Amino acid sequence: MLLIQCPWCGNRDQTEFSYHGEAHLKRAQDPQQLSEPQWGDYVFFRTNAKGLHYERWRHSHGCRRWFNAIRDTRSDRLHITYPPEQPPPDRQEFESEPCGK
């Protein structure tokens, strides 16, 4: 059983959570000024990292609040979870941690 730490509820079973893609995406300030390829990049393309990745999660079967996490895609290990209003932690501090569970 994999436990995920909700920033508000503490450790809960992973079945209570849902994944919602990459975190900290920058919204287009003026979409009308983007070319079609730029708009396509903005709408469809996301980082597909092998290693540490900033992600959005939701405690959908708990408090229903959103939060962000740093997950290692090689091991599925969540290194840290934090509220969405908090700036992203520097992932370099997790680079040296082993990727095993």
Ligand SMILES: [Zn+2]
């Ligand atoms: Zn929660």
